[in-house]
Amino acid sequence: FGMHDLSWIRDHAPSDGSVEVEDVTSAYACVGLWGPAARSILQTLTPTDITNDAFPFMTARELAIGPVPCLALRVTYVGELGWELYCPAEFGLRLWDTIREAGHDKGLTPGGYKAVDSLRLEKGYRVWGADITPDVDPYQAGLGFCVKLDKGEFTGRSALLAKRDSPASTRLACLVLDDPRSVVLGSEPVRIEGSIVGRVTSGGYGYTVRRSIAYAYVPAGCAAGTAVEVDIFGKWVGGRVTKEPLYDPAGARIRS
Missing domain, CATH: 3.30.1360.120 (Probable tRNA modification gtpase trme; domain 1)
Structure with a gap:
């Protein structure tokens, strides 16, 4: 980083x-x-x-x-x-x-890195080099709220305006798997209705919410509740696109 x-x-x-x-x-x-x-x-x-x-x-x-x-x-x-x-x-x-x-x-x-990684997954915090890279824009990554286009000129503003007005075909989504014992490591294929639509960017087990969590770029039109499957060690495991964050969605705890 x-x-x-x-x-x-x-x-x-x-x-x-x-x-x-x-x-x-x-x-x-x-x-x-x-x-x-x-x-x-x-x-x-x-x-x-x-x-x-x-x-x-x-x-x-x-x-x-x-x-x-x-x-x-x-x-x-x-x-x-x-x-x-x-x-x-x-x-x-x-x-x-x-x-x-x-x-x-x-x-x-x-607590070490894996504890931090589990907690940030539950909160929906992105990790550089996996969930976000130079190849995706903030709107794709669910970070459009961080972009302030009305504060005057800045490096990248014109490019961001174009991205905002012509959204990408994919977006980063939170997936919750049906089997909590199936845990992704990263780069696993994700499919919807039998067709592969992307790969896992990051994931792991959320010990607070007690769910297996994965993040992946999926078609932008996929709403919460969309059924997905993730290939984990040769087995297709079912799951669903879900609203995020899974933990404290109002953000009350960090502001307490």
């Missing part, structure tokens, strides 16, 4: 010397603190007011977490209240230990 972003920024930066781009990725550590108890854990570690009114969703603040200077971003990739906490790399282990100790009695549990 980082190399893609860095390349794009460098390619579009002014060439007159007015902007200098430096990759500082390795200089920082990041810990994600997410879940219903995230605020109560974090508040014990900082004098900064982190109530919802003082620190709302999609904002950032500098604060101290115990002895560690951090940049806290009120964002989430798992569909729960929480923060991404960035600190200088040399403080990374101290930040981890400080949070672990504070959350020990509140049920804090370390």
Whole structure:
């Protein structure tokens, strides 16, 4: 992800010397603190007011977490209240230990990438390189709400206007499989009424909703309820196109 972003920024930066781009990725550590108890854990570690009114969703603040200077971003990739906490790399282990100790009695549990991947599937968060690539547009990917065409000129605006007015023939859809024990890995063929219409972009098991989930580009006219089949290790498993997100569709938890 980082190399893609860095390349794009460098390619579009002014060439007159007015902007200098430096990759500082390795200089920082990041810990994600997410879940219903995230605020109560974090508040014990900082004098900064982190109530919802003082620190709302999609904002950032500098604060101290115990002895560690951090940049806290009120964002989430798992569909729960929480923060991404960035600190200088040399403080990374101290930040981890400080949070672990504070959350020990509140049920804090370390989670790895697969846990995050399961949770983001339930929430419908796209993953770069699979669900979204340079070959699809935001409207295809269900991200049209992120595009603000009325804010003036910007790179890609004319192309996006054309895409909006002439939608693609396919769209990214959430599929829920009938058999929760059948779990996709990615790239499995998807068929509707016997004809292959696409392939799975990403998927897995949703442990909160207890369903097997897959994302795939299907014909744009496929509405929620459309029956599909996915080829999983040589067996066609039934499922349906469904409305998304499967978890907390109103987004109340991330804004609480």
